[in-house]
Amino acid sequence: MEDKSNIYKLMTIITEAAVENEVLNDLVKLGAKGYTSVDARGLGHHGVRSAAWGMSANVRIEVMDTEENVRKMAAAMKERYYRNYAMLIFLHDVEVVPHDDLDGVWD
Amino acid sequence: MEDKSNIYKLMTIITEAAVENEVLNDLVKLGAKGYTSVDARGLGHHGVRSAAWGMSANVRIEVMDTEENVRKMAAAMKERYYRNYAMLIFLHDVEVVPHDDLDGVWD
Amino acid sequence: MEDKSNIYKLMTIITEAAVENEVLNDLVKLGAKGYTSVDARGLGHHGVRSAAWGMSANVRIEVMDTEENVRKMAAAMKERYYRNYAMLIFLHDVEVVPHDDLDGVWD
Amino acid sequence: MIDPIILFFILGLLAGLLRSELKLPPAIYELLSILLLLAIGLKGGVELAKQPFLELLPQMLAVLVMGFTLPILVYPVLLYVGRFKRADAASIAAHYGSVSVGTFAVAVSYLAARNIFYEPHMPVFVVLLEMPAILVGILLAKGISRDTRWGLVAHEVLLGKGIVLLAGGLIIGWIVGPEGITSIKPLFIDLFKGVLALFLLEMGIITAGQMGSLKRYGLFLVAFGIITPVIFGMIGALLGMFFGMSEGGMTIMATLAASASYIAVPAAMRLSVPEANPSLSLTASLGITFPFNIVLGVPLYHTYAQYLLSLA
Amino acid sequence: MIDPIILFFILGLLAGLLRSELKLPPAIYELLSILLLLAIGLKGGVELAKQPFLELLPQMLAVLVMGFTLPILVYPVLLYVGRFKRADAASIAAHYGSVSVGTFAVAVSYLAARNIFYEPHMPVFVVLLEMPAILVGILLAKGISRDTRWGLVAHEVLLGKGIVLLAGGLIIGWIVGPEGITSIKPLFIDLFKGVLALFLLEMGIITAGQMGSLKRYGLFLVAFGIITPVIFGMIGALLGMFFGMSEGGMTIMATLAASASYIAVPAAMRLSVPEANPSLSLTASLGITFPFNIVLGVPLYHTYAQYLLSLA
Amino acid sequence: MIDPIILFFILGLLAGLLRSELKLPPAIYELLSILLLLAIGLKGGVELAKQPFLELLPQMLAVLVMGFTLPILVYPVLLYVGRFKRADAASIAAHYGSVSVGTFAVAVSYLAARNIFYEPHMPVFVVLLEMPAILVGILLAKGISRDTRWGLVAHEVLLGKGIVLLAGGLIIGWIVGPEGITSIKPLFIDLFKGVLALFLLEMGIITAGQMGSLKRYGLFLVAFGIITPVIFGMIGALLGMFFGMSEGGMTIMATLAASASYIAVPAAMRLSVPEANPSLSLTASLGITFPFNIVLGVPLYHTYAQYLLSLA
Ligand SMILES: Nc1ncnc2c1ncn2[C@@H]1O[C@H](COP(=O)(O)O)[C@@H](O)[C@H]1O
Ligand SMILES: Nc1ncnc2c1ncn2[C@@H]1O[C@H](COP(=O)(O)O)[C@@H](O)[C@H]1O
Ligand SMILES: Nc1ncnc2c1ncn2[C@@H]1O[C@H](COP(=O)(O)O)[C@@H](O)[C@H]1O
Ligand code: NA
Ligand code: NA
Numbered sequence A, B, C: 001m002e003d004k005s006n007i008y009k010l011m012t013i014i015t016e017a018a019v020e021n022e023v024l025n026d027l028v029k030l031g032a033k034g035y036t037s038v039d040a041r042g043l044g045h046h047g048v049r050s051a052a053w054g055m056s057a058n059v060r061i062e063v064m065d066t067e068e069n070v071r072k073m074a075a076a077m078k079e080r081y082y083r084n085y086a087m088l089i090f091l092h093d094v095e096v097v098p099h100d101d102l103d104g105v106w107d
Numbered sequence D, E, F: 001m002i003d004p005i006i007l008f009f010i011l012g013l014l015a016g017l018l019r020s021e022l023k024l025p026p027a028i029y030e031l032l033s034i035l036l037l038l039a040i041g042l043k044g045g046v047e048l049a050k051q052p053f054l055e056l057l058p059q060m061l062a063v064l065v066m067g068f069t070l071p072i073l074v075y076p077v078l079l080y081v082g083r084f085k086r087a088d089a090a091s092i093a094a095h096y097g098s099v100s101v102g103t104f105a106v107a108v109s110y111l112a113a114r115n116i117f118y119e120p121h122m123p124v125f126v127v128l129l130e131m132p133a134i135l136v137g138i139l140l141a142k143g144i145s146r147d148t149r150w151g152l153v154a155h156e157v158l159l160g161k162g163i164v165l166l167a168g169g170l171i172i173g174w175i176v177g178p179e180g181i182t183s184i185k186p187l188f189i190d191l192f193k194g195v196l197a198l199f200l201l202e203m204g205i206i207t208a209g210q211m212g213s214l215k216r217y218g219l220f221l222v223a224f225g226i227i228t229p230v231i232f233g234m235i236g237a238l239l240g241m242f243f244g245m246s247e248g249g250m251t252i253m254a255t256l257a258a259s260a261s262y263i264a265v266p267a268a269m270r271l272s273v274p275e276a277n278p279s280l281s282l283t284a285s286l287g288i289t290f291p292f293n294i295v296l297g298v299p300l301y302h303t304y305a306q307y308l309l310s311l312a
């Protein structure tokens, strides 16, 4: 039932709202054709991030793309942000419901 | 460790907030027993959707159901909304922690 | 391409905002090193939860950890909250982009 | 003379019942309720500053006793007539023993519009009444069980948003007094009625949502949601008369007794009596008693006060 | 004399164009527009209470006819000159047949700053004008198709946020009258201009975002977005003159005709004419006509009124 | 006489420290800070309109020089006494070279409550002081490195929310003058103190959150967060005296010098000096210096001004 050709990688990036614009710009420069952002709060190695105000807010960003592109973006994110920013990235496969007239639009 | 009988499909729909109610109504008509919505913003083939005001806001909807039901709903969504609305749908498997007393409640 | 050693479980808990603090405290007591929360609304066996005000709001919590830890937490959540609260939990595998200098930090 | 704020409530109610897309963002609902709680606290505190605190002690004690008693009065009715489960009966009882700040604000506005004086320390009673019913509710549900995490309960009750803002406002108003409040008056006092109007608009929408569950729970709940305030209102008015309060003061005492909580108590019950169905108690307090009180109840409690005074 | 609210709009526009990080949270945008809609409705309702309603009926009918006619006037231009697809032409036409409450508020503030009287029942016309253009737009796009879910359309149109708040405010103002409104005046009336200033700040930011699409759609849309209000404004002013309105009344009639919707109509078109590209109509109404109207249009429509009256 | 706004801060602080569930939604925090920034800008702009701009130039230059100098004064202390990493020392220095608009607002309110005059163009200095410390901080952290994306820094600094609203408000106030501002006064001027009270309530909660990190960073940071404003305050007061300012003006100059940024600078440092630990600088500026300044600092700086003037 599952159509292998529609399997893409979804990358989820949870990071500081302070760098949301930077991260999104980078992703687009790296070739992302889309992304989705949601306001978030959390806990991690950088402590509690309660979102009570700008500097303590998180954002949860999703990017869906081919595995190759996603890995390229993930590596770039890791290099640029992991050391100095609160950031967690994880990947998993998703089956995308395709636009028939936009075949291969995410390749 | 994983219990195959608890594997369901999770469908994630990212679309315009302007049609949230329509989409949710359709899903329930198609048999969805539940959904979860979250406010979102994003970028896609329909350009930047910044959520600064109603018409540019996105919503991120999740529906968990059996694979069969989810595929039926995904097909209906695609047919009804993909052509004219900003919408992205993707699916993946999740292992649901079941209500013991509600066995088979999502079938 | 996928590095098996970076595969962790992601647990998603959708529940009443009224118990967010309780749930998060429990998770940390059970050993969670992090979590991410997002405001949500939804429909389920407990009816429509529209988030119009505090008592009807949902929250969507994610916890990433080893499969073992996640299963332990999921079981505890189920035991403590499933009977009396609106709550849905599901799990799936994610490949985490690791901190090289923090190797094994999530184990 | 009809108060515009009631019309805002009805507008919200109609919009909700007709499934209009109108809604206020949750953050705005929060802002409005924060402003109301602070304003009520501040006003009360400023008045407290003017009078000897000690003289109030007997009244405060009596009000506390009322808070402990009211839930005990309705609990058996809910259990034996309503045939609710123990936890549900206890939880509903707690809602009706406590108070609704929104209803209190409507009563205050009703009296102000008619230039009727009331004892200005009433907000103190609002703070006092928030708490005892919660304790009684938990005890009714669980007995003196070792399970109950009383630390958590105390924290929830004493440090909930409502108490912190009401009591905080009271204390600030009490410290700075009438002069000190002048600079913040435009936001907290002058805008009060407008903020209350917007708040009631949203409460109308929320109430409409709650009314959906009415038919599920049947006639008993409707009857209970109307009869209880009608009776409790008389108890409150009598207590007010006992303390020699004015017509306005008795009206407010009646309103406090008659109103049912929909903020502090449901939150506390959710944590401490989780097996109680929150939809049941909210349908009663929010879907029936709240609209009844602000539209019909407050004027009724006013006639209680007038009637009792005419007897005296 | 320059109105500060226009400067707030320009500040937002510049901030947006220069990609400043400044933005208002969506919940605040909601709050501001709710306050504006209620305030406009309330003010109009209070005035309505003062005059015989029946006398207004002919004017109300004429305004409705205008609402049905305006979109039909521009539709062929969009279709044949602009070479837009049928759905797009119909949708844009609907936007221009309807009204922008923000533009109306700016015109009201413009007249108030100059102490120019205007007939106070104008908010009634705003409510009336919101709707007909939507129906015409759907008919132009689809014909009398069986597909159209008119129930849904009616629901969307009659129970949209804008209508509910405007009409709700009108009715509340009408019921309680000038006296009754006093207590909520500080929020809804006194803060009006400040709220409008903040709203326009945000509208400037949103407009800047919309202007990004300008170059994509080319010169025709820019020309259309400026010429249409210039012509429609004259139609509105003439209609006002026909009914013997004052200078201020004619200015507002012109502004109503000249303004293009960016809230109710886009939402309705998105559901009922989904094949229309919303970015096209919003670029025109929000990216061109809105800034044109509030900066240059309103003063222009004022000169229309003065000129026409000088002829009479 | 105690200012109610300080009590709001203390209420928030206590609520936060006692882990009350009280919190303001992020959208409301945004709204409050937008209102404060615009109000401060508008008030300053209106006053600027009354006086010859050129006469201010020398003072403005001196203030800029102060903004460049203050961070350089504390940097070696942080590096050699505090033994912080270079990036952290530079970032903290930048915070203390810049200003806190909230602290400024408290000082203004302090003077207003005592009817003490101050030079009304102070908001211009707030704008001027926001920026230089950021540049110095980056240079201290990185030297004149090719890495630094100065375009991005300039964008961040000049188009950050704070500057856009403050400077925008200033210019609007300057253009429309005292008359023009009347219509928007109810929102921006009359509500100012109330808005500030709510803002400080939330700042109390945020500060409480930041205090959790206090013990982690130890005594040096606490001492630094108190001693720096005490010394910088004197520098500011002296500069004010040098320019022949009034008692109120000197108090504000002292407050500006003594206050530490917690909005513009942390955001800029986060992007430009990412290796600096933001928790360190925020704990100092927000967890120590901010509460110190608004509770004890402002009155202290007032005595500085009185003392210096008594010497003259
Ligand atoms: N184990 C985890 N599970 C879920 N979310 C996490 C986890 N660890 C970190 N996060 C999220 O990622 C953000 C940054 O993580 P960190 O860099 O570890 O502080 C946190 O504020 C959380 O929102
Ligand atoms: N590649 C992608 N990755 C993540 N989210 C996407 C992607 N493409 C689209 N989206 C989301 O789906 C919405 C609608 O997509 P579209 O129809 O392509 O404009 C966008 O506004 C994004 O929020
Ligand atoms: N089938 C489902 N798909 C997606 N979300 C669901 C589903 N069922 C429940 N939820 C979410 O989980 C919350 C609690 O579920 P319940 O306990 O079933 O009422 C709901 O309010 C929804 O947000
Ligand atoms: Na009661
Ligand atoms: Na029009």
Ligand code: NA
Pocket (backbone or CB within 6 Å): F070, F095, F096, F097, F098, F099, F232, F256, F257, F258, F259, F260, F261
């Ligand atoms: Na400073």
